[in-house]
Amino acid sequence: MKRTFPLILVFVFGILGIIPFFVPHPVVQNADEFLRNEFLRILVAFALVLGLGSLLKVHIDKIKRKRENWQYSWILIISFLISAIIGLFGGVGGTGILPTTIGSFQFDIWTIYWNVVMPLGSTMFALLAFFMASAAYRAFRARSTEATLLLAAAFVVMLGVLPLGDRISPHLPSFAQWIMDVPNVAGQRGILFGVALGALATALKIILGIERSWLGGGRE
Amino acid sequence: MIFILLCALMALAPPSKVRAYDTPNDGGGSVTIEWQISPDDKELIGYQIYRSEDGEIYEKVGFIGPGRTRIEDETQDGPEYIYKVAAVQDTIRSYSDPSPPVMSRAHLVDRTKTNVFVSLLVFGAIILYFTYAARKGKEMFIRKIAGLQAVDDAVGRATEMGKPILYCPGIGYIEDIATIASLNILGEVAKKCAQYDTKLINPNRDPIVYTVAREIIKESYSSVGRPDSFDPDNVYYVTDSQFAYAAALDGVMIRERPATNFLVGWFRAESLILAETGASTGAIQIAGTDQVSQLPFFVTACDYTLIGEELYAASAYISKEPLLLGAIKGEDWGKFFIGIVLIIASIIGLLTTFPILGLFR
Amino acid sequence: MKIIEILTNIDRRIIYLILLIVVVLPLIFPSVEKVRVMPPVEKLYYAIDTIPPEKAVIVDFDYEPQTAPELDPMGFAILRHVFKRRIKLLVLSLYVQPLGLAQNALTQVIEEFNSAAKTNADSIIYGRDYVFLGWVPPPIIPILGMGESITGVYTVDYYGNQTDTLPLMEEITNYNDVGLLVSLSGSDIPKYWIAYAQSRFGLPVGAGITAVSASEFYPYLQTGQFSGMLVGMKGGAEYEEMVERTLKIKSRRKASEALLSLTYAHIVMILFIVIGNIGYFAKRRKK
């Protein structure tokens, strides 16, 4: 019972997921709409509560046991509580019961998002410029034929994109574009065929109950 | 008299052959109207669509540019509609004859998707046939997958150095099949960690993936007879923000110094942030994703990379379960079938005038 | 041979430092190199340049502050081109955030023209030369509605005026009076203009996009659905080159300045790859 019932559920809801693709009838589409945007999204919210519980538990343990870097766990917990309180009670557009401006200093959740989460995110994104440089230096070595091909293609495209590129030869930019349009697309398509079949096999194995590792704990 | 003549001369030619029919393959509530463009199409600013339920009162329901011959109108299923199309030039309108009445209705099956349905049946049958055929247990050959052969010694290395292993299941949701494939590999890696008693750190980006990952690791530890050494604090949720998750993982890589990093699953731009930080700590890195846009970064920065389908073959490769190996054989036959389709369709496409592309619309 | 050892494993922090210096310097000491203009940019330039006098151009500002560094220069260059050629201009956004960026671009470029203008004729006057339509949600309403009547969708403009009282709007009723729509966006918005406005009303569409989404948009250029396309800072710099070279406008070229940083950064990365391989081959020959 403990294992068969969930497996039946996976099978039934698997079919429920496939049907709306083929059946445009409004009865099916509205049921799918409710299931997707109401029922399942509510489950995510419950799982989020569980997830946050695990995050806070890990950091609270870290503080209790004074493990290495425990002080930073305080920062995480406090910043979470402050932003959650401002968000929950201040409302998304600063329309909640909690006032979100002191004098001219506005601190509603939207302003916090734009001035804390956004800059941190775009700076992490910007780190990629540096990481690409060190990865290219370390990895683009003509060790094997494959590595040489990787290196040569990257080289041609990096040069081709530059104004400097066409001073070397006017054909370089169009050759770089050709590499992107023919071999790159051919390689990607070949991979995508494999991915589609692998994904289909994995999906069928789970829906038909062949792959059961997700069931997790408990013998029965 | 002259004025009337002038009017006749000047009058715009209306569009002709106006036809209206229920839009096929939809959930109802839509009628398609078609017409032949008016001979004065060049001077028009467009066509106005008029609709009536009783043939007397017409209401404007749509407008479209010159040169076009088709439009869809949003309707109620039930009442019958009659349509007229008017050629429009500045303030002059020239109405077509009314179309026969039409009623919109919902369709049970979307016939434009039969090619998807057929491919689902064909590939599903191929895969399932070989999955169950494998039960007779004859030993099946599987080609070398470098990344997966490295799993054993990667875990062994961590044990010798007394360092943890970091397993990142990607930033995908449970609905991304790459995430599920990664969780299957996580199960196998967790079994090895339980055997060698190596610490396994598994930070997650999605709350539901976190709950599944926790169950899988707990199961792996108990299936190897070490339920007590499963430490729930090593499996935790971080945040659903992509770059906050990447920042937190970089912190774990630098501070806990895992000997081996697994970066397996669904990734976006943060792939290289993780891979390059991991490389700077000197850890062995096994990556794997079906995201073609991120594979170049993993191939460049990691020691081993599972490319696309290799990620899905992994759990069968490691566990050697007959059923799972059979599915791989089915996938191979599926690829063989695609190759045949490509050749035959190309031959048809080249030598005949049969609109082969239409089959794959 | 210590040199080989150094060449093959330079500390990553040195690479980062050199890259940072090479990118920052051209930003602080801006200078502009001649830029070779590629076909996609030329196509967009001539698509705007050849708009008949009675038709207007619509510029759709739909990007956020994060992608402003790549897309602002495009907006500025296009506005300079349109105002210099006295082409009728309508400006709009499909979402609310970009309105501030559109407003900022308009005020700065108009300031450049009006400070140099002597007579009423060659200055830029709101309502006569351009109209800022603003924002009407949801996006599908303006995209389809403007096919029939622009003032019908935007009854009131960004500043609150009744649009049908503005002289410019008497000459521009719908897409038939629009020579080209240029959509500047970091997301899929240019594709919506093609899927709905172009397919139904034949509206010519040009695009200004970020370098990240380049490969996704190239097919639309190849099929001719886009009348031209600017990609990332390089596309912006090329358009700035066209504007300066053909229209003889001397003004700040932020994309071309940033292009210098891009070029130097690429060169540094290429040099490090070459150095790494020289060290690698030297080490292998020694073994």
Add this chain to the structure above:
Amino acid sequence: MNISGDPWIWISALMSLAIFSFLYRDNPFYRFAEHIFVGVANGWAVTFYWHNVLSPSLFNPLFRQGNLYYILPFVVGMLYFTRFIPRVSWLVRIPIGLYMGYWIGVSIPSTLQAYIIKQVQGTILTTQNFQAWNSGSMGVVWSVILLIGVMCTIAYFFFSREHKGALGIASRIGIIFVMVGFGAAFGYTVMARISLLIGRLQFLLGPWLGIID
């Protein structure tokens, strides 16, 4: 050089510098920014899920309007917490099973359509695909090379047969296409990533320090 007075610009600038400092090495500033980032991102998530999901889609209909349908998602959602009750902890498989099952079902037809049917359509040798390259007669050559590349890449992904003989050659050619494609894709994204860095530096040098206008 008029440094900005706006406190929020100072906060974003300092956050950016803290993240950049990670390039040198892990340090207290980065750790501070990392933990703030995770904390505030989760604060935002809680706000979003409460105001946009839980309150409008569950608590209002269920508790205010008394619509009893919504008991179902509430009960199934609560099953997640049975994990803490050992005897019934298996009940957590119900929400997981139905959620995962539904979304896997959704992914099957869309993956087949996007990754097989659409890709086959683009690879078949037809006059229409020849013109798609709009490079005149060369279109035929590119289409043939593309087809060969796709067939060989498929060969590389054969698992259940030894890569010998014809399959061996095909898979060798296939990996060449794959590697050239990866190298090109890497080179192509360099400009995009550096543009992001330039954007960040322009914020620090402009609005914050006022060095550039």
